[in-house]
Amino acid sequence: MLKPADKRAEFDWDEFVQDMNRDAPIQSNETEREKRKRVTELEKDHEAWFKYYFSKFYTSEPARFHIRATKRVMENPEWYEARPWSRELSKSGRTMMEVLKLTLTGKKKNVVLTSNSKDNAERLLKPYKTLLEKNNRIINDYGMQEKHGSWTDSEFVTRKGVAFRAIGAGQSPRGTRNENVRPDVLLIDDFDTDEDCRNPDTVDKKWDWLERAFYATRSISNPLLVIFCGNIIAEHCCMKKAIEIADYAEVINIRDKNGKSTWIEKNTEEMIDRALSKISYISAQGEYFNNPITKGKVFEKLHYGKMMPLSRYKFLVAYTDPSYKSGKKNDYKATTLIGKYKDEYHVIKVFCAQTTTADMLDWQYEILRYVGGKSPVYFFIEWPWIDDSLKLEIQKANKRHKITLPLQPDPRDKPDKFFRIESSLEPLNRNEKLIFNKKLKGSDHMKNMEDQFLALSPTSRAHDDGPDSVEGGVWQVNNKIASDTSQIQTMSGGRKNNKRW
Secondary structure (H helix, E strand, C coil): CCCHHHHHHHCCHHHHHHHHHHHCCCCCCCCHHHHHHHHHHHHHCHHHHHHHHCCCCCCCCCCHHHHHHHHHHHHCCCEEEEEEECCCCCHHHHHHHHHHHHHHCCCCCEEEEEECCHHHHHHHHHHHHHHHHHCHHHHHHHCCCCCCCCECCCEEECCCCCEEEEEECCCCCCCCCECCECCCEEEEECCCCHHHHCCHHHHHHHHHHHHHHHHHHCCCCCCCEEEEEECCCCCCCHHHHHHHHCCEECCECCECCCCCECCCCCCCHHHHHHHHHCCCHHHHHHHHCCCCCCCCCCCCCCEEECCCCHHHCCCEEEEEECCCCCCCCCCCEEEEEEEEECCEEEEEEEEEECCCHHHHHHHHHHHHHHHCCCCCEEEEEECCCCCHHHHHHHHHHHHHHCCCCCEEEECCCCCCHHHHHHHHHHHHHHCCCEEEEHHHCCCHHHHHHHHHHHHCCCCCCCCCHHHHHHHHHHHHHHHHHHHHHHHHHHHHCCCCCCCCC
């Protein structure tokens, strides 16, 4: 639990609002008529209202999804909205601005906020309380809000009769009636916890409390606004249940499906790159992409070992999974160099990154230089990705490196990716027959590869381009061996096979 001193050390809202008052002073020389006209005009424009009264929150222009969300909430008195928005997308901040506008303009009268604990609920209610008691622009335009004798961290009622209350998950919400008004705004924020989500029974119990105790505080005849803020932190969590029943739910990640910042006005590509570079792929997927990953469902760990001298491998296969798009922030591109030694498959080189097609092709030339003729190398790329645009890129790369790249398509009609990877590679990995070069351990490319292997599961939305390239390489190694064996058998029968690779 957070002690009062700890909560204050976490963030000083009093100082924050004082700074905002200094930076955004009131218009003290206007007449009452001028003030009413100004306030009326502000209330017509949600974004203008937010920017005027909450200048230190409104540090960046809103994204389109912010504007759409506010429009839905403001235009629907009876509404249930789930906001599974990534960190750094201001889900709690925007919700607070919306609720304060609704209450200050008389549209809502009784607000109850719940979180995973009472302390956390009070922490989330703190900015509401401080802004109402200390924000000079609110006080100037809507009057003094603080009502002595009814003003605590967990519960307060404004002079205009609007009630706010914070309760923790599992607490009794009884007594939340404000005079004759039952709760007409229910806020659920930061409700799921990692520990709770490890136990499905705990999740179900908390959801039962939300339905039976928390939601049931509403009036049937009075419109209710419910806003559920959080992230999808587990495959079984309350946020996912809320998404299923909400009037509207929109999953917003730090980047969109095209790999671009969803709030470029605040979070630039460089800022996102910097933040994500300091955490693992699995952590980033859970915190910023609403994609919780349970590690080790199929591959508990990878095995590292010493590789043989390149000349000891009869041949090598360099296999590339090029992903679907050429932009830097989309699917991962992956190339692996694999050789077979006795009954082991050695992954000698690994490239796995979100990068451009040009960089991906450069990996092939790097492999050519690395092998240096010590062993034959067969270069494959997943079909049908040798298209006109890729052919043009290959021509440019050949000129750049002054080498003709012997890249050929993998013509297989591939079955489902997950089951193909699992059936082919999991037994090899379990029996320690799939060995990764120990010299690669800890490198950025290898960390991406390992994270993708550990994240693999039938239901995961994690990237799997790295494991797919390993599966493709292993398949081609086996196919080449089978082909060579067939040639030997044909020649021993008196017929010569002139097929060349």
